[in-house]
Amino acid sequence: MLMLIAFAIFSMPVKAQDPVRFYVWNPASSNPNYPFKAYPTTTLVEVWIESPPEWADTPMGIVGYTLGLSVDPAVVQVLTAAKYPDMDFSGMSDGFLSAYLELYGYNYEGYDTAFLVGTVNAPAGTISGTAEAILGFTTLGKGAGGSGPLMRFTIRTKSGVSTGYSPLTITNCIYTTPDGVNHDAGTAEGGHYGTPPAPEFPLGLGILMAMAPAITLAYLWRSRRRRR
Numbered sequence: 001m002l003m004l005i006a007f008a009i010f011s012m013p014v015k016a017q018d019p020v021r022f023y024v025w026n027p028a029s030s031n032p033n034y035p036f037k038a039y040p041t042t043t044l045v046e047v048w049i050e051s052p053p054e055w056a057d058t059p060m061g062i063v064g065y066t067l068g069l070s071v072d073p074a075v076v077q078v079l080t081a082a083k084y085p086d087m088d089f090s091g092m093s094d095g096f097l098s099a100y101l102e103l104y105g106y107n108y109e110g111y112d113t114a115f116l117v118g119t120v121n122a123p124a125g126t127i128s129g130t131a132e133a134i135l136g137f138t139t140l141g142k143g144a145g146g147s148g149p150l151m152r153f154t155i156r157t158k159s160g161v162s163t164g165y166s167p168l169t170i171t172n173c174i175y176t177t178p179d180g181v182n183h184d185a186g187t188a189e190g191g192h193y194g195t196p197p198a199p200e201f202p203l204g205l206g207i208l209m210a211m212a213p214a215i216t217l218a219y220l221w222r223s224r225r226r227r228r
Helices: 002-010 096-103 203-227
Strands: 021-025 042-050 064-070 076-083 113-116 119-121 126-134 147-157 166-176 182-184 187-189 191-193
Touching: 021 166, 021 191, 042 064, 042 166, 042 191, 064 147, 076 113, 076 119, 076 126, 096 113, 096 126, 096 147, 126 147, 126 166, 166 187
Parallel strands: 021 187
Antiparallel strands: 021 042, 042 147, 064 126, 064 166, 076 147, 113 126, 119 126, 166 182, 166 191
16 A cells, blocks of 8 residues: 555656746855845845747747746835836846847837836735836737846845844746737746755655655565465
8 A cells, every 4th residue: 555655656647847947046045035135225035937949939928927926024124116127238137028029139129028017915924016017019029038137126134133044036927929928937936135945855655755765665575475
């Protein structure tokens, strides 16, 4: 019986997911972790996107997105959101949609992006409805593909909190294609503000995984005895 349970766990079929991934990323540390900063210093939390590069400049491409951020309101305040800055003379890279328009020259044809900050709910520690889209995307009929930064949320440690931790959870991730259809993103990976707690491993599953090699050997030994 245990052998059947172990086999079921390790051979469980994986459901196909949408290939678009939204994720929190800290370029300074090349991971999704942001260090805790004393009040009133603010932190810019970046959200990036990963999508199939072959979607670039095709009707399958991405022309807009909507998402939100959730934090622990006892530790962190969400102040606002902003579009990832366009390229300037300092060498700062474009955001995902702006980079696409520039790469293919559509910015010279008058296409641009519009950004919506969204709604901050301070008591709940959320900001929702943050969105960006290419203006006139139905006429353009194509969209972006590949990877890049989308936007930045500005957060700040609450006054009087000297240390702490808060998850940075991306919420309600949706992207739009040139046909005007909204799609739920396949993956939304959050990050950490402050030192994340040590990961917990379920005791029952840990015991079962530790026993799996012994269970397998016992099963093989029993099978061989039956063949004799």
